[in-house]
Amino acid sequence: METVASSACRKETDSIGSKNIPFDVYYGLQTLRASENFRITGLNIHDGIINSLAEIKKAAALTNCEVGLLDKKAASAIISACDEIIAGQLHDAFIVDPIQGGAGTSLNMNANEVIANRAIELLGGVKGDYTLVHPNDHVNCGQSTNDVIPTAGKLTALRLLNNAQKELERLVCALREKGEAFHDIIKIGRTQLQDAVPVRLGQEFCAYASALQRDIHRMEKAKDEMRCVNLGGTAVGTSLNADPRYVQRVVLNLDKITGLGLTQAYNLFDSTQNLDEFVAVSGSVKACAVTLSKIANDLRLMSSGPRAGLGEITLPPRQNGSSIMPGKVNPVIPEVVNQVAFNIIGNDVTITLAAEAGQFELNAFEPIVFYCLFQSIDTLAYAVNTFIDNCVAGITPNPKRCRELLEASVGCATALCPIIGYQAATELAKRALSENRPLREIALESGLLSPETLEQALDPVRMVGPD
Structure with a gap:
């Protein structure tokens, strides 16, 4: 990827062609292409995944430095750029749409380009001078979008x-x-x-x-x-x-x-x-x-x-x-x-x-x-x-309302089944509904239970189980 700077824009070139990019932005050509191709939701990338990408790039730079694939100067700049992103900075430079083709390549490259350009600045260079820190060769070293x-x-x-x-x-x-x-x-x-x-x-x-x-x-x-x-x-x-x-x-x-x-x-x-x-x-x-x-x-x-x-x-x-x-x-x-x-x-x-x-x-x-x-x-x-x-x-x-509805209901007839049987309890419930009278009153009139037995059977506290 070549870069040529002008007063207001820098020109970047990839395998598809060249484009002018505003000089002061941290993203690069692949991010710009993605923002043009995928105008889908109009929403920003989730801050959480931006931070997660920065953590991954930081871990990769640290590891590549440990194994001798990335010099300490470049690695340190990349890690510092990642730390800034994790702290909430540069999130406005992530401009690709959350829904995008390419299995996330655009998002990965957005991260690579932003981190590379910020690292270049930290090294005293000019954004787009990828001879200092390259999005693919350095920031993406040992990685693929797919992992x-x-x-x-x-x-x-x-x-x-x-x-x-x-x-x-x-x-x-x-x-x-x-x-x-x-x-x-x-x-x-x-x-x-x-x-x-x-x-x-x-x-x-x-x-x-x-x-x-x-x-x-x-x-x-x-x-x-x-x-x-x-x-x-x-x-x-x-x-x-x-x-x-x-x-x-x-x-x-x-x-x-x-x-x-x-x-x-x-x-x-x-x-x-x-x-x-x-x-x-x-x-x-x-x-x-x-x-x-x-x-x-x-x-x-x-x-x-x-x-x-x-x-x-x-x-x-x-x-x-x-x-x-x-x-x-x-x-x-x-x-x-x-x-x-x-x-x-x-x-x-x-x-x-x-x-x-x-x-x-x-x-x-x-x-x-x-x-x-x-x-x-x-x-x-x-x-x-x-x-x-x-x-x-x-x-x-x-x-009060709970008690009113409880007293008006015939659901309590269920508690009478073990005493007078299902069929007799059903008849009492039907009569209470048809006459629009309380079940307790109908049951007492029936003579099927003594007042004491009825009072115990229809005690709501007994029906709701132990404390």
Whole structure:
């Protein structure tokens, strides 16, 4: 790649031709071509993967210096440039679209060019003077897009999952606190949206916490697959153009830099070809989204009303609910949780299709996998954050309404079955419904049970199980 400088632009040349590039930018010709070719989302590359790429390039420079393939001066400049990126600088120089052809080559070269040009500056040179530090020969030494990009994707996913898990742990705690606070409130349970048997309101909230704890555990297991990387395999897993000593050391150095507990894949061919590990992570995120959406559904139903619905709980009011109906307040936080879940489920389908579509030694569709996966994990964490702070923490129960619905229900007839039999209990329930009278009153009239036995049988506390 040749570079010729002018007053306002520098001209760079590659195998396709030449282009003028603004003199002050850190990216180079391959990045510029990619930005012109892939105007897809209009979004920026995720900051997490930019930092992950810088960590990989830092580990590679350190390792290549250790084995004598990169002189200390150039290596030091590259490492310093990487440290600046990891600290949050130069991110605006990453201009390629998240969705791109080429299996991520454009993103890899964006990193190579930015790091090379910043290293050149640190060495006292002029951006574009690749005789000092070359994007391919020096920054990309011992690497390929095909081992750099999947590794960067895994590092990013690991960190995003860590953040999501922290938010989920907060939600679990918030739900358990509500479970304890609502322990003494007994309400009618529902199956298939029909009256069932009594349940403690606190038991419902504790069940939500239990389900989410299982989701956290599922994510933790999926993270193990993200810790196994194919860095060192270069293009197809053969480690072509990488020094054997580099191959042995680079992941160890990357692990020291990141502290993420990384290991090198036992089979570099497999790890380069297949994206099933990302499917597993996406699956764990999707499963959690399903749990969250179900909880949000329950809260919307239990808070429905306030006069014409169930009204068993009250959600904290967050904003006006209508431009035309005065005083209307909608369950906007559960609604946004639902929508995030819908999007995550759709992203999971895309990730699944992209992983299936790989051929032979490489899957070319990692960019769309990462775009969808990072969005899913990020939005899950954001949704959980607002769910806790703007909804769950402020939920209040309506004990009187819970008691009214419990007394009006015939679900408690279930407790009479062991005493008078299923058929007789059914007849009492049907009569209570047809006459629109309390079950307790109908049962007492029937003479099938003594008042004492009936009182004990229909005691809600006895029906909701031990404390």
